[in-house]
Amino acid sequence: MPLITPSWMPPADTVSAPHTGYTRAHWTAAADRILDAAWARADEHGAMVTYAADASRMDRLEGFARTFLLAALRIAGDPEGTRHLIERYATAFGHAVARGIWPALTDHSQATVEAASVAIGLHLTRDTVWAALDDDTRRGVHTWFAQARGTWCADNNHVLLGATLAAFNHAHGHADGRDTVENALDRMDDWYRGDGWYTDGDGRRFDHYNAYAFHWYPFFIDRMMGPDLDDRRTVHRERLAAFLDGYQHLFDARCAPVFQGRSLIYRWAVAAPFWMARMEGVEALTLSRTRRLTAGILKHFVDGGSLDTGVLSLGWQRTPNPSMVQSYSGAGSPYWAAKGFLGLALPASDPVWTQVETPTEIEQRDVRRVLAGPRWLVDGRADDGIVRLHNFGSDGHPTKDDPLYRRLMFTSATRPVSGGVVRDSDLTIEGAVHRPAIRATVGARGGAVTRALDAGGRHISSLVSSKIIGPATLHVARLTGGVGLPGRVSGSALVTSAEEPVTDAGPHSSAVRAGGLTSSVHLVGGWSALPADAPEPLSLQSEGIADRVVDGDDVLLCPAVRLGSLPADVLLIWWTGLAPAAIPPIEVRDLTVHDDHVALTVDAARLVFRWSLSEPFPADAEAQLIRRP
Incomplete structure (x- = not known):
């Protein structure tokens, strides 16, 4: 793997990051490179992003929703330094709602998947982007999310998507979402198999979706629903701790993840649960190891060329690889990699950014x-x-x-x-x-x-x-x-x-x-x-x-x-x-x-x-x- 930091990255910091050289500035540089490339491909006042010439309206929504999630993480951790992003996305929402350009949320629809990313992004930016929207735009967003209520979805992690939308609307007093949320979280409990692991639907479907679905959506749902879900949140935290105790060892000495399961094009989304533990106060790993693992995951894919152009391919690194792409994957699908940037929602003053990296266990012993x-x-x-x-x-x-x-x-x-x-x-x-x-x-x-x-x-x-x-x-x-x-x-x-x-x-x-x-x-x-x-x-x-x-x-x-x-x-x-x-x-x-x-x-x-x-x-x-x- 190349060891030279790309020219668009800041200089390596070998003092606080002796293993990777990466600091928070490297994360923001990577995020901004993706966002700049997305904006260059945006139209409809930024409310659609087109990554392929034959992209459908759904594909273009996907390109927007997943890169907006990344922008929301940047904004949440640095609202003063991201005023341009706040204005850009406030304009995009106003245009999208006024013109009705986003697809409806119907039975088994991809639009519901993307709407869940939009809801989490708006929750993270409730004091910035959401606050900048006028009343008509907010009502339009609530109405769009409400379309998911009562629709059919895949009986797997997708049950959490409608619950995310219901929780957002519930938190803002738009509709009572308790029945939808309780039903979805109970269904998720059906799939729990121990050690923090869930099967993704009935059967034995274990893969990295545990990292960026089952230990992702429930925490945002818990927060949006408030104290009524404190007991569930406690359980979710306990399961996250158990999960990370083992999951940390599915990364090698370069922090490359084990190549197993579907949707591997999401790349560093696998870093999401390590950041979630920090945000939830779950002390499964030391902060110094959290920094080492997450930075190593980002560096692994950057060194492999994933961000050479700022556009993520349908593959593992820079080169597209059709053999690892699922039937539901479009040109905008890889941008669920945004979940791996969750740490950017933490301010620069958070200790996780200042702790000196310490090696992972495999770097020290079998x-x-x-x-x-x-x-x-x-x-x-x-x-x-x-x-x-x-x-x-x-x-x-x-x-x-x-x-x-x-x-x-x-x-x-x-x-x-x-x-x-x-x-x-x-x-x-x-x-x-x-x-x-x-x-x-x-x-x-x-x-x-x-x-x-x-x-x-x-x-x-x-x-x-x-x-x-x-x-x-x-x-x-x-x-x-x-x-x-x-x-x-x-x-x-x-x-x-x-x-x-x-x-x-x-x-x-x-x-x-x-x-x-x-x-x-x-x-x-x-x-x-x-x-x-x-x-x-x-x-x-x-x-x-x-x-x-x-x-x-x-x-x-x-x-x-x-x-x-x-x-x-x-x-x-x-x-x-x-x-x-x-x-x-x-x-x-x-x-x-x-x-x-x-x-x-x-x-x-x-x-x-x-x-x-x-x-x-x-x-x-x-x-x-x-x-x-």
């Missing part, structure tokens, strides 16, 4: 953390600074076999394969659809997950148990019902130049080298799983597989070992590794197979790999439901 809610095991290694997220319980959408959710491992240094011919970081039957997890267990050393695979209408049972062994992960799996079908075990995918020699295949192994990392997979053995049967090795074929062209000469590669025709009931043992250097092979011996576990010896250690016997998860085969809050 990290191992169990997140029981999503059934995740976080493994961060100080020697390479990479965070590995071992996933046993996050599925995403119940009817979609999504690579951003259904993998055995995600990391802060790699990204999953989307589409193409190979499945990374997993055990699979070629061409099979992986169904949601049936059972899952996680512990300090590893975990286990049980799934069903659909291979052309054939039901395959997959039981996987994994343990961390130094820099590698050893997996033991039992696959039943796949007789005659080809299988595959695979490691992490890397992006590399097409000209670079990257593959290193042995009889039972394969490795890919790129960007200073080696991703490797080695099949220790495959046998009939029943103890009475003699060991029967499977036919193997190792390969490093190029999935697809990403950008120019960049190719996404995944090391994989292909298995020949499987027997009806097979036990597979393999290890995967991701490290700067090649990982020494793991040798196992003294294998014993039992109904509920497999035992083996690695070096002098006797290890037990048990299939998950947890209470089965509720059946969840329905597509996304909708709800009238």
Whole structure:
């Protein structure tokens, strides 16, 4: 990653920010760069922002609403220094209401999503922008927000959007919003799974939306509703503290977040809950670590070129990446990155801006953390600074076999394969659809997950148990019902130049080298799983597989070992590794197979790999439901 501060940034401060060089001035410079680029693309007196030539009216509202939220944060923390923004947005609201240019809030509408950002922005600027509006404009805003009452929305974090609008109107005496708010917050409680984690709708949909949705909207709702929600606010604070205790470890030594889940184009929105803790008086982290983490997240994306032009791409850094864009994403969607600038609502005198940065835990020592809610095991290694997220319980959408959710491992240094011919970081039957997890267990050393695979209408049972062994992960799996079908075990995918020699295949192994990392997979053995049967090795074929062209000469590669025709009931043992250097092979011996576990010896250690016997998860085969809050 580049280490030179961009020319549009202030000079680095290596005294108070020895790790990043970033101060509050760097945050304001980044925010102003985005706002300047937005204003250059604004029309309708600033009430619409157009980021694409084919943008619809909804897209243009999205461009306005999300950048207004960023402007509101700038104004809230520095009202005297942002008079030009106050005047600019007061004019925009007056024009938008008078001309009726913003789309109506209807059933399942994107406009409701954007209106919630507008409401939070107006709440933050109630003494500036809102105070500058005339009575007719204020009534028009209230009327627009009220359109959401009684409409249908997605039965996930979207229930909080209508509640945000109801809370805003309630706070200003426009309408009684208590029923809408109580209903939405009760529904959110249905999804709480512990450790501060919520599933985003029924099922097991765990991702970064916990950071910038479930630990975002409730606090603004609580504040707008006032003392009547003090008991809920106390619970929300407790859950935020529990969440940050684990979530802080999903960022590596560069403060790059683990690449997992949807809407990753929001980038540094993942910093939002760290700022929220400061604003809510939640002492989950020291202020010095809060500053280090949040500044590191901003710097990670700035160094990667996200703000080179001031316009955020539909991607991870500067270059657009269609494979990581959701169907609901438009050209203005990335600007929910504004949520990560929440710290700008704190004045320059706040101690969080003056505390000297202190290192994160992974910069000092190895990290191992169990997140029981999503059934995740976080493994961060100080020697390479990479965070590995071992996933046993996050599925995403119940009817979609999504690579951003259904993998055995995600990391802060790699990204999953989307589409193409190979499945990374997993055990699979070629061409099979992986169904949601049936059972899952996680512990300090590893975990286990049980799934069903659909291979052309054939039901395959997959039981996987994994343990961390130094820099590698050893997996033991039992696959039943796949007789005659080809299988595959695979490691992490890397992006590399097409000209670079990257593959290193042995009889039972394969490795890919790129960007200073080696991703490797080695099949220790495959046998009939029943103890009475003699060991029967499977036919193997190792390969490093190029999935697809990403950008120019960049190719996404995944090391994989292909298995020949499987027997009806097979036990597979393999290890995967991701490290700067090649990982020494793991040798196992003294294998014993039992109904509920497999035992083996690695070096002098006797290890037990048990299939998950947890209470089965509720059946969840329905597509996304909708709800009238």
